[in-house]
Amino acid sequence: MADRNAFRMRRLRGRDPLGLRRALAGWLLPALVAAMALLAAMALTGAQGAGSLAARWEQAAAGQILVQLPPEGLGPALDRLSALPGVASATPVPDARLREFLRPWLGEVPGLPLPAMVEMRISDPSAETAIRAAAADIPGALVEERGEAVTQALRVANGVRGLAWVILAIIVLVATALVAVATRAGIAARSQTITILHELGARDSDIAGRFARRLGWLCTLGALGGLAIALPALWLLADAAIPVAMARPAALADLPWWGLASLPLVAGTIGWITARLTVGAWLRRLP
Numbered sequence: 461m462a463d464r465n466a467f468r469m470r471r472l473r474g475r476d477p478l479g480l481r482r483a484l485a486g487w488l489l490p491a492l493v494a495a496m497a498l499l500a501a502m503a504l505t506g507a508q509g510a511g512s513l514a515a516r517w518e519q520a521a522a523g524q525i526l527v528q529l530p531p532e533g534l535g536p537a538l539d540r541l542s543a544l545p546g547v548a549s550a551t552p553v554p555d556a557r558l559r560e561f562l563r564p565w566l567g568e569v570p571g572l573p574l575p576a577m578v579e580m581r582i583s584d585p586s587a588e589t590a591i592r593a594a595a596a597d598i599p600g601a602l603v604e605e606r607g608e609a610v611t612q613a614l615r616v617a618n619g620v621r622g623l624a625w626v627i628l629a630i631i632v633l634v635a636t637a638l639v640a641v642a643t644r645a646g647i648a649a650r651s652q653t654i655t656i657l658h659e660l661g662a663r664d665s666d667i668a669g670r671f672a673r674r675l676g677w678l679c680t681l682g683a684l685g686g687l688a689i690a691l692p693a694l695w696l697l698a699d700a701a702i703p704v705a706m707a708r709p710a711a712l713a714d715l716p717w718w719g720l721a722s723l724p725l726v727a728g729t730i731g732w733i734t735a736r737l738t739v740g741a742w743l744r745r746l747p
Contacts, residue, residue: 489638489639489642489675489678489679489682490678490679490681490682490685491682491685492638492682493635493638493678493679493681493682493683493686493727493731494682494683494685494686494689495686496631496634496635496686496727497682497683497685497686497687497690497723497724497727498686498687498689498690499627499631500628500631500686500723501686501687501690501691501694501720501723502690502694503624503625503627503628503631504624504628504716504719504720505694505697505698505715505716505720506620506621506624507620507621507624507625507628507716508714508715508716508719509698509701509714510617510618510620510621510624511617511621512714513617514614514617514618514621524579524580524581524582525579525580525582525588525591525603525604526553526577526578526579526580526603526604527541527550527577527578527580527591527595527601527602527603527604528575528576528577528578528600528601528602528603528604529575529576529577529578529598529600529601530575530576530598530599530600530601531575531576533598534552534576537598537601538550538552538578540594540598541578541580541591541594541595544587544590544591544594545584545587545590546582546583546584546586546587546590547580547581547582547583547587547591548581548582548583549580549581550578550579550580550581551578551579551580551581552576552577552578552579553576553577553578553579555574558574558577559574575600591603632730635679635727635730635731636730636734639675639679639730639731639734639735639738640734640738642675642678643671643675643734643735643738643739644738644742646671646674646675647671647738647739647742654667654743667739667743668735668736668739668740668743669736671735671736671738671739672731672732672733672735672736672739673732674735675731675732675734675735676728676729676731676732676735677728677731678731679727679728679730679731679732680724680725680727680728680731682727683723683724683726683727683728684724686723687720687723687724690720691715691720694715695710695715698710698714698715702714
């Protein structure tokens with residue numbers, strides 16, 4: 461008899477014998493999942509952006525050195541620095557560029573004498589030691605001390621990236637709790653029907669599977685909605701921020717496409733697993 465009822469339950473797989481479409485018909489859960497998917501998309505993009513910015517700062521710090529030289533005797537000093545091993549190029553910074561950089565602080569001061577700044581690009585990190593030794597023998601030369609500033613900037617960027625991953629973990633926990641609450645609400649609404657079908661021989665896996673499919677679909681639908689809102693917003697943000705932070709136009713590769721594309725799948729999986737475990741735990745308490 462139990463096998464016959466279980467067989468009938470399996471035949472109803474394409475129908476809705478538990479009435480879950482009515483019990484779990486609201487848009488509150490998909491709307492909340494959409495909001496969390498939007499936050500997750502922003503956190504993923506922030507993590508990738510902070511990582512790219514940190515890599516750019518680190519690369520720039522490792523491959524470029526600024527040396528201040530006195531205007532008199534610039535030529536011989538520049539030739540000496542250019543001839544050092546590991547130095548790829550040594551280019552004087554134009555006065556117009558220096559004055560443009562100083563204008564926000566000093567204003568227009570055409571008569572202000574400026575030191576000669578040389579931008580040196582190195583192909584070997586060990587060349588920095590030779591540059592500092594050579595600059596020490598040149599009167600008035602000064603090598604830019606920016607190691608601590610770069611270290612602080614990298615610490616901030618890595619902190620932002622770590623915070624983004626913490627936010628993602630919190631979003632997953634909140635999403636799991638929301639699905640569990642929604643599942644319990646569905647159980648409470650259809651408890652009599654579930655109990656009757658359980659007594660007639662319906663397998664726990666069949667009942668839990670129906671809840672899991674319904675909640676998984678609602679979470680996937682909500683994540684797709686949140687992603688549809690997030691994509692244009694993230695692109696506008698990247699288009700405004702990338703030229704300032706990275707000194708280049710924004711590109712499609714600046715968005716974490718693999719992570720964004722996985723959000724609906726991850727949301728559906730969280731909904732499916734949480735609902736199945738919640739219903740299974742409730743069914744095990746039935747006599």
